[in-house]
Amino acid sequence: MSEENREKLALELERKAYKLRIMELEMMRDSEASGHYGGSMSVMDILTVLYFKVMRVDPHNEDWEDRDRFVLSKGHACNALCPVLAEKGFFSRDILPTFNKLDSPFGMHPDKNKISGCDASTGSLGHGAPIAVGMAMAGKYLKKDYRVYVVVGDGEVAEGSNWEAIEIASHFKVDNLCATIDRNKYSLDGSTEGPGVFKEGGIEGTMTLEPIDKKLEDFGWHVIKCDGHDFIQLMGAYDEAARTKGRPTVIIADTLKGKGISFIEDKYEWHYGQFTPEQYKTAIDELTATLKRLEQKSA
Numbered sequence: 353m354s355e356e357n358r359e360k361l362a363l364e365l366e367r368k369a370y371k372l373r374i375m376e377l378e379m380m381r382d383s384e385a386s387g388h389y390g391g392s393m394s395v396m397d398i399l400t401v402l403y404f405k406v407m408r409v410d411p412h413n414e415d416w417e418d419r420d421r422f423v424l425s426k427g428h429a430c431n432a433l434c435p436v437l438a439e440k441g442f443f444s445r446d447i448l449p450t451f452n453k454l455d456s457p458f459g460m461h462p463d464k465n466k467i468s469g470c471d472a473s474t475g476s477l478g479h480g481a482p483i484a485v486g487m488a489m490a491g492k493y494l495k496k497d498y499r500v501y502v503v504v505g506d507g508e509v510a511e512g513s514n515w516e517a518i519e520i521a522s523h524f525k526v527d528n529l530c531a532t533i534d535r536n537k538y539s540l541d542g543s544t545e546g547p548g549v550f551k552e553g554g555i556e557g558t559m560t561l562e563p564i565d566k567k568l569e570d571f572g573w574h575v576i577k578c579d580g581h582d583f584i585q586l587m588g589a590y591d592e593a594a595r596t597k598g599r600p601t602v603i604i605a606d607t608l609k610g611k612g613i614s615f616i617e618d619k620y621e622w623h624y625g626q627f628t629p630e631q632y633k634t635a636i637d638e639l640t641a642t643l644k645r646l647e648q649k650s651a
């Protein structure tokens with residue numbers, strides 16, 4: 353693809369990601385659900401590139417054996433996944449406002465038995481990477497050429513089950529596996545950067561994640577670092593992952609928790625919550641203004 357076409361595609365994807373952010377907030381507003389705003393906004397650009405540029409999936413044949421597989425290990429960002437799958441054509445966007453209601457296919461976390469196009473039920477952190485490694489190993493064993501993509505939260509990396517999966521993946525050289533870490537620097541109740549020290553009465557802070565790139569390299573993975581909101585960089589990272597042979601790839605995507613909505617950006621307090629009607633309006637107005645700017649840029 354020429355550089356000019358790549359830039360055009362990047363802009364098109366960025367517009368799509370803002371449209372999806374707006375769809376998500378309308379879904380949440382109309383369903384009157386609370387939800388995970390911070391991590392759904394940080395991961396939206398990654399999901400957009402995966403579903404609208406990288407992955408080979410067919411909404412008209414969701415069980416297609418040779419499809420690429422996707423696992424949203426940070427399942428609490430289901431409110432980002434639902435609009436993406438609707439936009440991709442797996443189901444009508446008209447049913448999004450049932451989000452998190454009784455009898456809806458969409459709960460706070462994704463259920464593969466209920467959501468069309470969803471390959472793995474997740475929500476209990478630390479399970480997605482092991483599931484994805486199993487899918488990738490099955491693909492190798494069955495001599496299929498599908499690829500497996502898993503998105504993990506940076507706070508989630510602390511779950512020990514990930515490290516078992518990370519070790520197995522490099523041992524079995526599953527180069528059909530690509531993990532992405534949504535590196536937004538926050539977990540549920542604070543920073544992922546520590547300090548993790550003893551204090552009178554307990555421990556203060558989480559353990560530090562860094563140097564996460566070196567740890568993963570030492571475990572035998574190919575590591576790529578990129579800006580998780582730069583569409584050219586994201587597309588380049590996934591291209592490089594597909595070219596990488598003999599070991600799995602992890603993309604450490606530097607992101608901003610709450611990306612796109614100024615009053616929640618970089619604030620772990622908005623990991624989970626519920627907007628007031630005024631906050632929905634402010635957020636949707638902001639996202640719409642960004643979308644309009646992007647549309648003008650591409651006109």
Ligand SMILES: Cc1ncc(C[n+]2csc(CCOP(=O)(O)OP(=O)(O)O)c2C)c(N)n1
Binds near residue numbers: 428475536538541623
């Ligand atoms: C096993 C498990 N423990 C605790 C939780 C509760 N929980 C939900 S989200 C979250 C924080 C995850 O942080 P991170 O992976 O960084 O997600 P992000 O910031 O990208 O939303 C926690 C602890 C859970 N879902 N599963």
